[in-house]
Amino acid sequence: xxxxxxxxxxxxxxxxxxxxxxxxxxxxxxxxxxxxxxxxxxxxxxxxxxxxxxxxxxxxxxxxxxxxxxxxxxxxxxxxxxxxxxxxxxxxxxxxxxxxxxxxxxxxxxxxxxxxxxxxxxxxxxxxxxxxxxxxxxxxxxxxxxxxxxxxxxxxxxxxxxxxxxxxxxxxxxxxxxxxxxxxxxxxxxxxxxxxxxxxxxxxxxxxxxxxxxxxxxxxxxxxxxxxxxxxxxxxxxxxxxxxxxxxxxxxxxxxx
Numbered sequence: 235x236x237x238x239x240x241x242x243x244x245x246x247x248x249x250x251x252x253x254x255x256x257x258x259x260x261x262x263x264x265x266x267x268x269x270x271x272x273x274x275x276x277x278x279x280x281x282x283x284x285x286x287x288x289x290x291x292x293x294x295x296x297x298x299x300x301x302x303x304x305x306x307x308x309x310x311x312x313x314x315x316x317x318x319x320x321x322x323x324x325x326x327x328x329x330x331x332x333x334x335x336x337x338x339x340x341x342x343x344x345x346x347x348x349x350x351x352x353x354x355x356x357x358x359x360x361x362x363x364x365x366x367x368x369x370x371x372x373x374x375x376x377x378x379x380x381x382x383x384x385x386x387x388x389x390x391x392x393x394x395x396x397x398x399x400x401x402x403x404x405x406x407x408x409x410x411x412x413x414x415x416x417x418x419x420x421x422x423x424x425x426x427x428x429x430x431x432x433x434x435x436x437x438x439x440x441x442x443x444x445x446x447x448x449x450x451x452x453x454x455x456x457x458x459x460x461x462x463x464x465x466x467x468x469x470x471x472x473x474x475x476x477x478x479x480x481x482x483x484x485x486x487x488x489x490x491x
Contacts, residue, residue, distance in 0.1 A: 237273055237445055237446075241272075242449060244269050245266075245269055245270065245273065245445075245446055245449040245450060245453075246450075246452065246453045247453065248265045248266045248269040248453065249266060249288075249291070249449055249450035249451070249452065249453020249454045249456075249457065250453040250456050251265045251266075251453075251457060252265045252266045252288060252291065252450070252453070252454055252457060253288070253290075253454030253455060253456060253461060254457035254458070254461040255457075255461065256288065256399060256422075256454070256458070256461065257291070257294075257298065257457070257458050257460075257462050259399060259400060259403070260397055260400040260401075260402070260403065260421070260425070261351055261399065262291070263284060263288070263394070263395040263397075263398075264344065264397070266284050266287070266288070266450055267280060267281070267344075270283065270284060270443075270446055273446070275443055278328065278329075278440070279440075279441055279442070279443055280446075281328065281340075281394060282328075282432075282442055283444075283446045283447050283450070284395070284446075284450060285325075285429050285433045285436065286429075286433040286437075286447045287446065287447045287448070287449070287450025287454060288395065288429050288450060288451075289429045289430050289433060290452070290455035290458070291450075291451075291453075291454025291455055291458040292422055292423075292425045292426030292454075292458065293426050293455075294454070294457075294458025294459050294462070295426075295458035295459075295462050296422040296423045296458075297458075298458060298459055298461070298462020299418065299419035299462055302413075302415050302419035303420070303423070306416065306419070306420060309420060310420060310423050310424075313381075313420065313424060314423065316381050316384050316388065317384060317385075317424045317427045317428050318388075318427050318428070318431045319385065319388070320384070320385045320387070320391070320392060320428070321389075321391055321392035321428035321429070321431040322392060322431050323388075323389045323392060324388065324389040324390060324392020324393035324394075324432065325393070325431070325432035325435040327389070327393050328394075328432075329439055329440060340394060343390070343393075344394075344485050345485060346397070347397030347400075348397075348478055348482070350397045350400050350401065350404070351397060351400060352478065357404055357407075376406070379409060380405060380406070380409040383401075383405040384424070387401040387402060387405065388424070391425070391428040391429075391432075392431065395425070395429065398428065399421050399422075402421045402424055402425070403418065403421050406420065406421070
């Protein structure tokens with residue numbers, strides 16, 4: 235599909251924003267997805283193009299967090315295997331369901347993602363308060379509960395990536411003993427794995443808009459570096475509010491189609 239110069243700039247800017255926010259907290263799809271819809275792409279085509287385009291951003295963000303990834307090889311291999319399995323299942327689910335089902339489900343998923351974005355500070359405080367009351371610091375391996383939660387979150391991520399990173403952080407924050415920055419580094423790697431597995435599957439069975447893929451890929455790679463280097467300095471309420479506004483626009487756009 236041919237894009238106008240303004241649409242090209244909008245998709246590229248959305249890619250930069252998504253790469254930045256994904257590296258910091260997640261939910262970058264809530265920026266790119268509505269922009270792709272506004273260019274006229276069908277929801278499923280927008281989703282698969284977005285998944286492929288965001289891979290460089292996830293990799294870029296993970297590279298930016300390479301210092302925090304030191305000593306986590308075993309954890310990444312263990313959790314990454316689960317994430318890859320879930321991501322593939324979610325990708326298959328996306329293409330098995332009829333387009334009408336996707337158009338019906340996505341507004342619900344976006345709405346759920348927005349709720350998670352809004353509740354993230356409260357969830358973090360609740361986890362900290364629980365640890366203070368019990369005197370525990372979380373299971374060093376997370377146990378079966380973490381693996382099950384990550385599997386389900388990755389199925390969701392392979393199907394639709396909005397707030398995938400926030401779900402990962404919430405699960406790991408509750409069930410692992412480590413700093414938030416180190417867990418955030420793992421989150422970026424898991425997101426890259428899920429996006430890559432889903433996109434690899436889509437390459438053989440789905441239709442992409444390659445212009446959108448390229449624009450988002452370049453933009454998200456730049457955004458990944460921005461998020462890793464200076465994103466932590468941005469006020470969390472500002473980022474959260476921006477995500478909610480854009481996500482609400484996505485819901486409205488989907489419901490009006």
